[in-house]
Amino acid sequence: MKFAKDGSYRLKPSQSQLMDSIFSHFSQPNNPFELFGAVHLWMVVYVLVFGFVLLRVGVKATEDRRKVIRRVIALVFLFWEIEWQVWHIWHGVWSSSINLPLHLCSLMIWVTLYSFWFDDKRFYGAIYFFGIAGAIQAIITPNAAESFPHIRFLSTMFTHSLLVISGLWVVIVEKYRPTIKAGVQCFVGLNVAAFVIYWINVAIGSNYMYVVDKPAVATVMDYFPAWPWYIPILEGILVVLMMLLLLPFMRKGRASASAA
Numbered sequence: 001m002k003f004a005k006d007g008s009y010r011l012k013p014s015q016s017q018l019m020d021s022i023f024s025h026f027s028q029p030n031n032p033f034e035l036f037g038a039v040h041l042w043m044v045v046y047v048l049v050f051g052f053v054l055l056r057v058g059v060k061a062t063e064d065r066r067k068v069i070r071r072v073i074a075l076v077f078l079f080w081e082i083e084w085q086v087w088h089i090w091h092g093v094w095s096s097s098i099n100l101p102l103h104l105c106s107l108m109i110w111v112t113l114y115s116f117w118f119d120d121k122r123f124y125g126a127i128y129f130f131g132i133a134g135a136i137q138a139i140i141t142p143n144a145a146e147s148f149p150h151i152r153f154l155s156t157m158f159t160h161s162l163l164v165i166s167g168l169w170v171v172i173v174e175k176y177r178p179t180i181k182a183g184v185q186c187f188v189g190l191n192v193a194a195f196v197i198y199w200i201n202v203a204i205g206s207n208y209m210y211v212v213d214k215p216a217v218a219t220v221m222d223y224f225p226a227w228p229w230y231i232p233i234l235e236g237i238l239v240v241l242m243m244l245l246l247l248p249f250m251r252k253g254r255a256s257a258s259a260a
Contacts (some may be wrong), residue, residue, distance in 0.1 A: 047157075047161040047164070054069070055169060058173035067119065070079050071116065076158075078113055087151060096204050103208055104161060104209060105138060121174070125176075125182035125185065129182075130167075132164050135160040145162065146168060178246055193209075221234075
């Protein structure tokens with residue numbers, strides 16, 4: 001680093017390149033993300049290792065320490081959400097059609113943040129079902145233009161991995177036991193939210209939850225029929241995923257009772 005004659009601060013070229021690689025906005029990525037490339041696979045390994053360590057610590061911790069960990073998780077979510085908004089505002093690309101927290105994973109970040117900070121267990125079902133089913137796909141096939149160490153890549157991987165870990169946390173550490181009733185309530189609640197968000201999309205020209213159109217980027221939804229026929233397919237996939245998540249808690253054909 002150095003100072004110019006007028007006293008203003010100037011970055012060295014190497015420092016400027018580093019800052020660009022982390023924070024800059026590019027119409028064309030300088031370091032494009034490679035699906036299942038080395039960086040992607042290492043991040044998946046990180047998720048597995050970090051998740052295992054955090055859950056193991058949580059299981060052995062006292063309730064007071066678990067409360068601290070839950071609040072740290074909530075603060076991490078808050079940090080990344082603030083960063084997401086500030087980055088887009090800073091680069092002049094903030095838009096109500098992109099940056100409102102109305103996608104499923106964005107909603108789950110705020111639900112988890114609230115639940116973990118205020119110890120509100122009423123949302124544990126949603127955290128388990130949607131935190132895992134919604135976010136794990138974003139870890140396997142992230143919607144990322146830039147690769148490591150760009151902040152957008154880190155944000156995508158860290159927030160979605162923490163959603164999956166939070167979903168596991170409520171059943172492994174907090175001993176929450178999902179029920180069929182909880183699954184039905186979550187499914188109905190999600191559809192009510194999607195109905196409301198559809199009309200928000202119509203009003204502001206957005207596509208939150210992809211209930212107006214398929215994503216602009218390449219996804220598995222490209223193989224589905226056009227709107228609205230891909231929506232029932234997504235609903236069916238979600239039901240199957242929720243049933244698979246419920247399966248470990250089934251006993252003699254019935255879900256085990258939910259933890260008090």
